[in-house]
Amino acid sequence: MLAQLTRETVAAEQPVLTAHGLTMWGYIVLSALDQSAIRTQATLAESIGADKTRIIPVLDALQNRGYIERIPDPDDRRARLLEITESGRSIKNATQADIQRGEEHWLAQLSAGDREVFLRVLQQLTFG
Amino acid sequence: MLAQLTRETVAAEQPVLTAHGLTMWGYIVLSALDQSAIRTQATLAESIGADKTRIIPVLDALQNRGYIERIPDPDDRRARLLEITESGRSIKNATQADIQRGEEHWLAQLSAGDREVFLRVLQQLTFG
DNA sequence: TATTGTTATACTCTATAACTATA
DNA sequence: TATAGTTATAGAGTATAACAATA
Helix, strand or coil: CHHHHHHHHHHHHHHHHHHCCCCHHHHHHHHHHHHCCECCHHHHHHHCCCCCCCCHHHHHHHHHCCCEEEEEECCEEEEEEEEECHHHHHHHHHHHHHHHHHHHHHHCCCCHHHHHHHHHHHHHHHHC | CHHHHHHHHHHHHHHHHHHCCCCHHHHHHHHHHHHCCECCHHHHHHHCCCCCCCCHHHHHHHHHCCCEEEEEECCEEEEEEEEECHHHHHHHHHHHHHHHHHHHHHHCCCCHHHHHHHHHHHHHHHHC
């Protein structure tokens, strides 16, 4: 059920992401960096459940468009401090607003109580 | 969150499926056919969110092991009635029991109420 | 001509291994 | 020697298109 629901929601979000010029992984990265800057790319990759090699083209694209910065750590010049920019935050917020509008299509079927529990449990199972 | 949780649960189920000699899609097909026989392969594919070409090797493997039957429909010899066998049902049940044991690892964190709501809503969003 | 099932092929996504630079 | 990041390559998973049989 999880897999099928995921496929459906991903398919539904795709046009929204495309309209904002973002890929799924690009959006996930911006959302992760929106909460706090991250010191290494490997840490970011692990925190979003991706391979470290897989996010490199994603970071390249985001950086080229000025949505993130990759700042070499002065204390360890191998590592890159990853930070979202103002421009990155604003496109992330705009995209998120559109996506949440789309999610209403699903969530509207639920009672307020069911909806609260479902979202809270989903968060708990994913991050807890 | 859905995508990440799906990846984690799929990864956790993989060893169980392998132990029973089933693939993820093989297990999904058996679960679908366990509820009722299905008249065409395309219908089955759509109902489980797969491509009709993608399930053919899956059906071949299941049939070779005697877990399903593909009976040509006498009224329309293009179509194949898909049915689970006794042997297919028993391996599906055994696998399902093991998987549910593994899911307890996740669900045990939840209160009885949260758990009931989450599973019910998940089902509703997926199939409703 | 349209549909069911099938096969072959191409494409996308992902992971593995090898490389550079820093430590 | 080990680690962060990168690149190139191979592998799995998936979708597209063309085919045979039947309607």
